Structure formats: structure tokens, C-alpha cells
Amino acid sequence: xxxxxxxxxxxxxxxxxxxxxxxxxxxxxxxxxxxxxxxxxxxxxxxxxxxxxxxxxxxxxxxxxxxxxxxxxxxxxxxxxxxxxxxxxxxxxxxxxxxxx
Numbered sequence: 001x002x003x004x005x006x007x008x009x010x011x012x013x014x015x016x017x018x019x020x021x022x023x024x025x026x027x028x029x030x031x032x033x034x035x036x037x038x039x040x041x042x043x044x045x046x047x048x049x050x051x052x053x054x055x056x057x058x059x060x061x062x063x064x065x066x067x068x069x070x071x072x073x074x075x076x077x078x079x080x081x082x083x084x085x086x087x088x089x090x091x092x093x094x095x096x097x098x099x100x101x
Contacts, residue, residue, distance in 0.1 A: 013094035016042075016063040019070065020087040022056050025049040027079025031072050035065040049081055056085070064093065 016033055023029060029047040034040070042063040070088065074081060 011066065011096045012092045013064060013066055013097065014068070015091050015093045016061050016065070016068050016088060017091065018058055018060050018089040019044065020056050020058045020085075020089070021047070021083055022085035023047065023049065023081055023083045024051055024053060025074075025079070025081030026051065027074045027076060027081070029072065029081055030075060031059060031070060033061055033063045033068045033070055035063075036067060040065065049079075 019031060019033075021029075026049055029049055031044040031047070033042040033044070040063075042061055044059040044061055047057045047059065070086075072081075072083070
């Protein structure tokens with residue numbers, strides 16, 4: 001059974017530690033984590049794709065933000081991918097950003 005993490009506090013600061021995928025295809029899979037309004041980003045190490053595989057690649061990210069979105073793409077024409085599972089490892093690390101004056 002899949003576990004679903006819920007965070008009730010909208011102001012919490014999260015650490016996005018890694019992304020794990022079950023993916024097949026051809027080419028290289030490019031992944032980028034973005035903060036709100038794409039102010040900050042973190043480009044992850046590309047995943048070389050295979051048509052058949054027995055592993056789920058894991059990419060470290062070390063990205064700390066309130067919220068993040070994950071963009072997944074390929075760069076060249078005729079590169080394809082099929083994702084059947086994505087796990088994003090997230091841990092709350094702070095209640096809010098420090099006050100600035």
C-alpha cells in the first residue's frame with residue numbers, strides 16, 4: 001500500500017533530498033527541481049534510459065524550499081520515456097524562513 005505524506009502547515013520549509021523513478025525509454029532523462037515562480041532551481045544528474053531495466057535510478061537533489069515542482073524532459077528528437085513510479089524524498093526542516101529587515 002502506498003504511503004502519502006501530508007503537511008498541514010503551508011509555511012514549513014522542506015528539504016528535497018532525492019528523486020527515485022521507475023522509468024523506461026531511450027535517450028537521457030533530464031530533471032530539474034524549481035522553487036516558487038522558478039526563482040531557484042536545482043538540475044539533477046541525467047538518467048540514461050534503457051528499454052528494459054531491473055533498477056529504479058535514484059538522483060540526489062539537496063534542495064530546500066517551501067514547495068517545489070519537478071520538471072522531467074528529454075532534449076533530443078525521438079527520445080522517449082515512460083514513467084510508472086516517482087518517489088520524491090521530502091523532509092520538513094524548519095517552520096519558516098528567518099525574518100529579514
